[in-house]
């Protein structure tokens with residue numbers, strides 16, 4: 209998968225599963241303030257990403273540090289590299 | 293009556309949650325789909341014998357037990373009389389292939405001594421392992437008032453499995469059997485069971501094991517009395533078919549007959565995999581609804597309720613776990629009946645003079661698949677299936693245990709019976725399991741005013757469901773308030 213394809217899969221999965229508007233989903237969008245997620249959504253976000261990319265996410269610290277959609281892109285891209 | 297809170301489900305968790313919320317000054321209404329309250333634990337009588345269904349014994353209520361302050365806080369200590377299980381053998385394990393029977397005594401020191409004597413080469417490891425259980429079991433949230441609730445939940449997702457943990461401590465198959473046998477009480481195999489869950493369940497019984505005089509029926513009666521004193525109404529035959537909301541906030545529920553009831557808070561204690569069916573699209577995110585619907589259920593069971601002509605001495609104040617071969621013990625229905633591990637208990641320890649026997653053996657809903665859609669009026673073929681399974685199980689029990697020769701079958705529960713009692717998908721014995729790697733739901737949801745409680749939120753059993761109710765009501769009332777009240781009950 210190219211970087212662009214990874215980012216597209218992240219954005220389309222999150223848009224569908226969290227009913228987000230693609231127009232709001234810019235890399236610098238804050239997932240809590242701009243996209244309206246809250247701490248209760250974090251687990252679902254992890255599950256959606258695990259399902260989309262078929263890996264397990266155990267790095268709770270890194271997940272807790274995520275603030276923007278761009279952070280999610282970076283986090284997943286790194287996991288994809290580790291798994292290939 | 294205008295209520296503030298509606299609790300869906302009158303199981304142990306629903307009744308406990310209703311009590312805690314009513315005591316905070318809220319007007320609470322409990323709705324139960326079944327004709328009787330707490331159908332899972334209420335028990336029943338057949339031919340003069342009382343049989344428990346979903347409650348046999350409880351751990352952690354002995355002197356210094358971490359469950360005691362909660363019991364006192366609820367007021368159950370005033371309403372119920374406990375009796376201790378046999379100090380030298382509260383649980384026994386029979387291994388069929390070797391013919392050996394082992395007994396677990398009550399108390400961590402006693403268990404160390406007994407297992408150390410049986411497996412002297414592994415004495416030092418046994419000491420360390422039992423020591424770990426001793427410190428871990430009571431770290432469960434609300435048993436330990438300082439436990440970080442979020443961290444604890446994560447250990448059951450990402451922590452070690454019971455199998456992995458035992459791998460470091462136990463080599464002998466018989467020792468593995470003894471240290472994993474309580475997996476039958478939460479319905480997960482040792483590969484899938486978080487070590488912390490096993491520690492909490494097994495550890496509570498290692499600490500102390502008690503029965504309740506009058507059994508599950510007395511437990512339910514006590515809770516209903518406390519609820520009555522607190523002004524709570526419990527309505528049976530009231531199936532909730534929809535949770536209603538306005539402007540992203542709960543407004544009430546709708547019943548199967550179309551009646552609408554208003555409330556500002558709803559606590560749903562039903563199997564959480566069923567919750568998405570009660571929600572309208574848009575009420576909660578697709579990601580969350582899919583997670584709930586996909587939660588894995590524990591296996592189901594056949595339950596034998598039988599009469600013995602003689603009193604069964606070995607089951608007096610004791611349970612017997614039976615395993616075909618030594619090694620890790622799993623609640624596994626994916627093999628012929630005779631290869632499954634199972635569990636035997638006396639029915640009505642005190643009332644029936646030792647003549648009632650209950651046997652619980654893992655089963656899969658597929659075994660009764662032909663009758664799933666038939667409704668309560670199931671066909672003669674289903675009755676024949678029940679008779680055949682019942683006869684096979686009585687023969688199995690008798691072969692494994694001479695004292696049980698000549699049992700008379702009074703009733704057999706199947707996965708369909710378990711489904712009728714709780715609506716649990718696939719007749720899951722303990723509902724949604726706490727499988728390692730699975731994120732079980734949190735008491736809070738994103739729909740304002742909607743909360744979840746029940747065995748899937750914390751753990752199965754009286755202890756697990758009571759803790760789930762504290763976790764949920766703590767989310768509503770503030771954990772510090774509830775914890776403060778419990779501190780005064782120590």
Ligand SMILES: Cc1cc2nc3c(=O)[nH]c(=O)nc-3n(C[C@H](O)[C@H](O)[C@H](O)COP(=O)(O)OP(=O)(O)OC[C@H]3O[C@@H](n4cnc5c(N)ncnc54)[C@H](O)[C@@H]3O)c2cc1C
Nearest residue numbers: 301303304305325346348349532562714746747752753754
């Ligand atoms: C055979 C067996 C033996 C057990 N032995 C023990 C034991 O010895 N000790 C111990 O501590 N624990 C034991 N347990 C476990 C214990 O019984 C359970 O963990 C506990 O009862 C679960 O309580 P709950 O409130 O979470 O769920 P439930 O009791 O299932 O409560 C949920 C309630 O919701 C109702 N409901 C579902 N859908 C709806 C709807 N749409 N509208 C209205 N109502 C609805 C159901 O009918 C049900 O009554 C045993 C369980 C079984 C099955």
